[in-house]
Amino acid sequence: xxxxxxxxxxxxxxxxxxxxxxxxxxxxxxxxxxxxxxxxxxxxxxxxxxxxxxxxxxxxxxxxxxxxxxxxxxxxxxxxxxxxxxxxxxxxxxxxxxxxxxxxxxxxxxxxxxxxxxxxxxxxxxxxxxxxxxxxxxxxxxxxxxxxxxxxxxxxxxxxxxxxxxxxxxxxxxxxxxxxxxxxxxxxxxxxxxxxxxxxxxxxxxxxxxxxxxxxxxxxxxxxxxxxxxxxxxxxxxxxxxxxxxxxxxxxxxxxxxxxxxxxxxxxxxxxxxxxxxxxxxxxxxxxxxxxxxxxxxxxxxxxxxxxxxxx
Amino acid sequence: xxxxxxxxxxxxxxxxxxxxxxxxxxxxxxxxxxxxxxxxxxxxxxxxxxxxxxxxxxxxxxxxxxxxxxxxxxxxxxxxxxxxxxxxxxxxxxxxxxxxxxxxxxxxxxxxxxxxxxxxxxxxxxxxxxxxxxxxxxxxxxxxxxxxxxxxxxxxxxxxxxxxxxxxxxxxxxxxxxxxxxxxxxxxxxxxxxxxxxxxxxxxxxxxxxxxxxxxxxxxxxxxxxxxxxxxxxxxxxxxxxxxxxxxxxxxxxxxxxxxxxxxxxxxxxxxxxxxxxxxxxxxxxxxxxxxxxxxxxxxxxxxxxxxxxxxxxxxxxxxxxxxxxxxxxxxxxxxxxxxxxxxxxxxxxxxxxxxxxxxxxxxxxxxxxxxxxxxxxxxxxxxxxxxxxxxxxxxxxxxxxxxxxxxxxxxxxxxxxxxxxxxxxxxxxxxxxxxxxxxxxxxxxxxxxxxxxxxxxxxxxxxxxxxxxxxxxxxxxxxxxxxxxxxxxxxxxxxxxxxxxxxxxxxxxxxxxxxxxxxxxxxxxxxxxxxxxxxxxxxxxxxxxxxxxxxxxxxxxxxxxxxxxxxxxxxxxxxxxxxxxxxxxxxxxxxxxxxxxxxxxxxxxxxxxxxxxxxxxxx
Numbered sequence: 001x002x003x004x005x006x007x008x009x010x011x012x013x014x015x016x017x018x019x020x021x022x023x024x025x026x027x028x029x030x031x032x033x034x035x036x037x038x039x040x041x042x043x044x045x046x047x048x049x050x051x052x053x054x055x056x057x058x059x060x061x062x063x064x065x066x067x068x069x070x071x072x073x074x075x076x077x078x079x080x081x082x083x084x085x086x087x088x089x090x091x092x093x094x095x096x097x098x099x100x101x102x103x104x105x106x107x108x109x110x111x112x113x114x115x116x117x118x119x120x121x122x123x124x125x126x127x128x129x130x131x132x133x134x135x136x137x138x139x140x141x142x143x144x145x146x147x148x149x150x151x152x153x154x155x156x157x158x159x160x161x162x163x164x165x166x167x168x169x170x171x172x173x174x175x176x177x178x179x180x181x182x183x184x185x186x187x188x189x190x191x192x193x194x195x196x197x198x199x200x201x202x203x204x205x206x207x208x209x210x211x212x213x214x215x216x217x218x219x220x221x222x223x224x225x226x227x228x229x230x231x232x233x234x235x236x237x238x239x240x241x242x243x244x245x246x247x248x249x250x251x252x253x254x255x256x257x258x259x260x261x262x263x264x265x266x267x268x269x270x271x272x273x274x275x276x277x278x279x280x281x282x283x284x285x286x287x288x289x290x291x292x293x294x295x296x297x298x299x300x301x302x303x304x305x306x307x308x309x310x311x312x
Numbered sequence: 313x314x315x316x317x318x319x320x321x322x323x324x325x326x327x328x329x330x331x332x333x334x335x336x337x338x339x340x341x342x343x344x345x346x347x348x349x350x351x352x353x354x355x356x357x358x359x360x361x362x363x364x365x366x367x368x369x370x371x372x373x374x375x376x377x378x379x380x381x382x383x384x385x386x387x388x389x390x391x392x393x394x395x396x397x398x399x400x401x402x403x404x405x406x407x408x409x410x411x412x413x414x415x416x417x418x419x420x421x422x423x424x425x426x427x428x429x430x431x432x433x434x435x436x437x438x439x440x441x442x443x444x445x446x447x448x449x450x451x452x453x454x455x456x457x458x459x460x461x462x463x464x465x466x467x468x469x470x471x472x473x474x475x476x477x478x479x480x481x482x483x484x485x486x487x488x489x490x491x492x493x494x495x496x497x498x499x500x501x502x503x504x505x506x507x508x509x510x511x512x513x514x515x516x517x518x519x520x521x522x523x524x525x526x527x528x529x530x531x532x533x534x535x536x537x538x539x540x541x542x543x544x545x546x547x548x549x550x551x552x553x554x555x556x557x558x559x560x561x562x563x564x565x566x567x568x569x570x571x572x573x574x575x576x577x578x579x580x581x582x583x584x585x586x587x588x589x590x591x592x593x594x595x596x597x598x599x600x601x602x603x604x605x606x607x608x609x610x611x612x613x614x615x616x617x618x619x620x621x622x623x624x625x626x627x628x629x630x631x632x633x634x635x636x637x638x639x640x641x642x643x644x645x646x647x648x649x650x651x652x653x654x655x656x657x658x659x660x661x662x663x664x665x666x667x668x669x670x671x672x673x674x675x676x677x678x679x680x681x682x683x684x685x686x687x688x689x690x691x692x693x694x695x696x697x698x699x700x701x702x703x704x705x706x707x708x709x710x711x712x713x714x715x716x717x718x719x720x721x722x723x724x725x726x727x728x729x730x731x732x733x734x735x736x737x738x739x740x741x742x743x744x745x746x747x748x749x750x751x752x753x754x755x756x757x758x759x760x761x762x763x764x765x766x767x768x769x770x771x772x773x774x775x776x777x778x779x780x781x782x783x784x785x786x787x788x789x790x791x792x793x794x795x796x797x798x799x800x801x802x803x804x805x806x807x808x809x810x811x812x813x814x815x816x817x818x819x820x821x822x823x824x825x826x827x828x829x830x831x832x833x834x835x836x837x838x839x840x841x842x843x844x845x846x847x848x849x850x851x852x853x854x855x856x857x858x859x860x861x862x863x864x865x866x867x868x869x870x871x872x873x874x875x876x877x878x879x880x881x882x883x884x885x886x887x888x889x890x891x892x893x894x895x896x897x898x899x900x901x902x903x904x905x906x907x908x909x910x911x912x913x914x915x916x917x918x919x920x921x922x923x924x925x926x927x928x929x930x931x932x
Contacts, residue, residue, distance in 0.1 A: 055761065104755070105580050121762040123579070127753035130444065141886040148878050156871060190821050193883060193894040197828065200879030204832075204872040208839065211868045239835075239842045242788065246781045246838070247831030253776035254827050259769040261436070262824050269828070 005238045013233050013282065014226045014289060020282040024171060031178020038181050043188030044124055046138070048131035050092040050103050053122035054111055059085040064114065072110045083260035087121065094128045138192050145196055146170070149203050157210050158297050164288030165206050168279050172202050176272045185264040194265040198272035201247065205240060205280035212236045213285070217298040225295060229285055237281070244277040314858055314922040316915050324915050327907070328802060334809035337419035337430045343375060344394035345416035346401055347557045348384040351408045359405055360384040366404035372397050387416050413575055414557030431811045433574075434819035434893060437767050439760035440574035441582055445750040447567045452539035452748030453532060454483040460510070460525075461486055462634065464503060471502045476520075477615075486510070486525040489517075496521040509534065536567070542747040544569060549743035550585055569750070579757050587752060590687045590737065591638030591745035592659075592725070595630040596672070597680035597712060604628050620684060622709045623727070630682045630709070635672045638686075640665025644741035646734040649726050655734035656724045659741065666721035674718040683711040683725050685737075770823035777827040778804070785834060789841050791931035795916040796837035799908040803833050806904040807897060819893030829901030832876065836909035839865040839872075844932055854930045858921065862914055869910065877902050 044051045054060075062079050065088060069077045074092060082089035092103060104123045111118045126134075146166060154162035176198060180187055212232040220228055248270065255266035348363060349355055357379055363386060364377045374397075375387040386401070388394045394413065402411050415438070417430050435442050457480045464486070468475050476489040490496040496514060500523055504512055509531030513524045527535060540563055551559045551573065560572040576582050598617040599607075607613050608627040617629040643660035661669055673681070687706045711727030728734045758766075782800065785793040807826055811818055844861030852860060877899065884895035921927055 053762070055759075104757075105583075119759065119761070120579075120757070121759040123755065123757035125752070125755035127446075127751075130754045137886050141882055144886065145879050145882045148882065149875060152875065152878060189887070189891050190824075190894070193821055193825075193887065193891045196879050196883050197825075197876075197894075197898065200876035201832070203875040203879075204835070207872045207875055208868055211871060235846070236842075239838050242838045242842075243832075243835040246784055246834050247828070249780040249784060250777040250827050250831030253780060254773045254824055257769050257772035257776055258820075258824065259766065261766065261820055262769070262773075265821070265824055 003238065005241055009234050009237065010230070011234060011237075013230055014286060015230075017282065017286040017289075020278075020286060024279075024283055027175050027178070028171065031175050031181070034178050034181040035174075038184075040177065040181050040187050041184050042135075043186040043191070044091070044126050044131075045188045046131050046135040048094045048126045048128035050107075051122070051124045052090045052092075052104055052107055052120065053082055054088045054090065054108070055119045055121045056086050056088065056115060057117040060088045060115075062088065065090075065111065068110060068114050069107070072106075074107060074110075077107070087260075134189065138189070141192075141196060142173075142199075145199050149199070153203070153207070153210075157214065158293070160291045160293045160297060161210050161288045164284050164291055164293075165203060165210075167287055168206065168284040169199055169202055171283060172272065172275050172279050173199065175275050176268060179271045180264075180268060183267070185267060188264070190262065191264045191268050194268040194272070198269060198276065201273065202276035202280065205243070205276055206284040208239060209233060209236050209280055209285060214298045217295050225289065225293065228295075229289060233281055233285060240277060240281060244273055248273050314855055314914075314918045316918050316922075320911070321915055324912055327806075331802070331806045331809040333423075333426075334428050334813050335805045337417055337423055337428045337812060338808055340417065340419040340430070342415040342430065343387040343389065343418045344391045345385055345387040345414045346394065346398060347412045347414040348386070348401065348405065348409055349382065349412075349552070351410065354382055355379060355384045355409075359409060360386070363401045363404055366400050367397055370396070370400045372400065385414075385416055387418075410552060410555045412555040412557040415575075427813070429812055429815065431808065431818045432815045433763075433767075434817045434822070435572060435574060435756065435763075436758050436820045437763050437770070437818065438574050439758050439763035440572065441576050441579050442573075442754075442756040443571040443583075443586065443752050444564070444754035445569045445571065445587070446753045447539055447543060447569065448749045448751065449536055449539065449567050450483055453527065453535060454480060455748065456535045456539075457484070457486050457527075460507065464488065465633075467503055467506065468499060471498070473499045473502065475499065484526060488523040488525075490521045490523065493521040496523050499523055539748040540567065540569065542744075543750065546744045546746050547571060547586060550739070553739050553743055554582060554585055568753070575760065583752065583755075585736070585739065587750060588687070588736075588740055589746050589749045590685065590740045592641070592741065593637050593684040593686060594635040594669070595633070595682050595684060596635065596676060597682050598629040598631045620682070620707060620709045622712070628682065628709055628712065630684065635681070636661060636665045636669050638741060638745050640668075641741045644738040646731065646738040648731075649724065652726065654726050655728045655731045656726045657728065657734050657738045657741065658722065658724050661721045663721075669719050669721070669723075673715050677715050677717065680712055680714050682709045683713075683727065684708070685710045766820045770820060773827050774804075774823065774830075777830050781830050781834060785837070789837075789932055791920065792837075792841050792844070792913075792917070795913040795920075796834055796841070796909070798916060799837065799905075799912040800830060800833060802912050803829070803901065803904050803908040806908065807901050810900045810904070811897065816896050817893055818897070821891065822893035822897045825894040825897035826901060829898060829905065833901060833905035833909060835872065836865075836869045836905060837913060839868055840909075840913070841932055844930075848930075848932075854921070854927045858917060858930070862910070866910070869906070873902055873906060 060081075062081070066077070066079050069079065069090070076093050078091040080089055081087065090107060092107070104125055108118075108120055108123075146169065149169065150162050150166045153165050173195070176195065180191070185191060209232060212235055213229055216228050216232045220231070223231075251266055251269045251273065254262055255270060258266055348359065350359065360377055360379060363384070364374055367374050367386070372393050373389065375389050377384070377386040379385075386397070388397060398411055398413060405411070417424060419428065419430070461478050461480055465478050468478075473495050474491055475495065476491055478486070478488045481487045488496075488499065490499065500512055500514065507525065509528060510525040511528050513526075515522050515524060544561055544563065547561050547569065548559075551561065551571070554573075554576070556573045556576055558574055560570065562570055564570050571586060573582060598614065604619075604627045607619055607629055613619050613629065616632050618632055620628050620630055622628055640661050641659055642662045645658050647656055647658060648654065649656040685706075685708045711725055728737065778800070782797045785796045785800075787793070789796060804826070807829065840861050843865045844857050847857035847860045848854065880895050880898040880902065883891055884899065887895055921930060
């Protein structure tokens, strides 16, 4: 049998949870600092405005394009390469005093004058009101997912575990936000999808550990809470690492082949999977332990068992 | 002993066969094709034969040609041939047969007859335009009231009730002014029953008797709904005129319409045609040229007339009463005036419109009639950082002609600048007017080359993802890895089959969801296999370990899948566009993996190990 993680390991996870907390705290602080100073690079979906992706037959001259756009009154245009030097992305903020939905056509006609080989690959225009709506529904989605998971975990398991899980999830999501902020990934609808999928994945990971804890608390009558939880994490370690690996591999292929459109999506998931794995092993269980999780919390006995147990 | 009852094996085989059958059309791909329809009628075989004959004459090879549903479909083996063919067919069949470029499934006919179609690709994969249009409901209510004011004027005339003025005020209220309270009360009595959707009110303003009317809540709701419905119908007509295959036009929310046009290249023209609000009105001319100039300079317009301008800016007075509006037009085509050779639009009116036109022109031979071209334009300007919509209604008199003879249901309009203008006006008149003006609030255009590239990226990522996950599972779990990989392949087939069957839109994020599912789906197998290993270590026999492994992992698998499913469903419910595609494939993938990872692998394991009575070792 080939094992990534030795099956009989007795690694003392919870004795060392101090260090995990310190690492977590540092990353959290870094994330919050970056979020409050750099903020998040909100994409067109949420801000409104116009994005054009223009293809050229040879490497495009960005300075010439910028100068040309400036001459034609597109002073706030952001011009950059998109994936390759033959593809250029132009971003315009919500326009002033112009008919917005004709903006893209104007820009394209300016570029075509400069280089007839310029072809429109993609145009996106989002009105400011629609942007705000998408932003709000995105926020709502996040709240609904988090509260849905809280309810599910507290029904299936235990409120302290659920609280631990949701705290952990918030911790993961803040860190991923921090990562998005530090790297300047454009936060658009696709990245939001990755972000919410990550919430599902992260909880999924925690559930497997929780499930084993519940089983062990019922099965192993001797031993302290810490011992039993350590055993549970050790037993599920292989699975946690293997699933993280296969998911990581599949997202990696998206990162390699998915192209520019899925880059932010893949990067968010890659980092999120690593963080989610770390936190489901360490943070979630440690938190529920420190929230005062006791053996009796998980010994939900059937009526029959209760009768036997109360007998002298 | 581990054996599945025969019906479980049968069920798995059945599901697998169905999956393969419905996934198969995707392997055949699609052929470039032309879709031919007939304007206002059902397509006929004769026209298809005519098109095929013309193609034969032009030496363009045709793969197949047939009538399908309401359209003719001619398939080609290359895009080259298709592009050459479109002009040939258009010329051969003429203006009454809109021809659209399309992709037709290449799967055999019997498969398609059984409902097996390839997946429906989203705009980011096939290229095209997506518009989100917002209907201006205030304007819709205002024009609805204006229509009713016209009707009320007629009612009052007919009932011989004198009134001083009848107008729409503040965009939401009809205000009728009367010379005395008796006339007002008579008016209320005669009209109240005719307008159940309005709420009438009598009041005094500056001591003068007024009758006002507003929409009731139900009336306003009905009017808003009618505006959305008619705009959708009009948009559908216009898109058909543009020759777009498989357009999607549907309501979103209370006051928005989504328009998706796959494969369209000329977005500028598409936008012009879709957003255009142009329509026509025919009115009699009032007064003489000196009256017109006087009216403009003094600002005093006779009560039965309105001041307009011609294209060159000269003022002209037309009667308030409309002879016929654009919605009475049933047909329009463009061409040239035979005498002057200038561009013209030939118009057909419906029965009611033709009767009115005949009545009024018959009584007014020798007098002049003006054609008013009406267009709504909205420009968004930023004032103090907030977008403010500036609405303009352009009303131009494009043509004034002396009525030579009684006009009936067919006549021509000249005074247009170019043949293109005539062609577009004819198209808009044919398709009908929008009931309320609309703004484009969101637009996404993807060029066809980017679409093809996105498909390639998606396919490459899926292949690599599958290969990496499969290699890992095979090395790690050996025989049990083989079962997991087979299950994964079945999972992929089922996702594709369900997507094809539902005809749900596959987008690039949808493909990403599929690839992500590959990684997540094996989780169930990892849980099972780790559990079996554990039970073996605990000293169970292989058979007992397999049984215990599958049984004990089951609850965990359900719990962990439900959480991911929960996230996916919320994404679907609240997500827009691209996110929805991701949520759909993720949801289908997770549900399918419950079946494949648990039942399919178990059946395979049973097949491999189940019959061996003295099983001492398993490869896991």
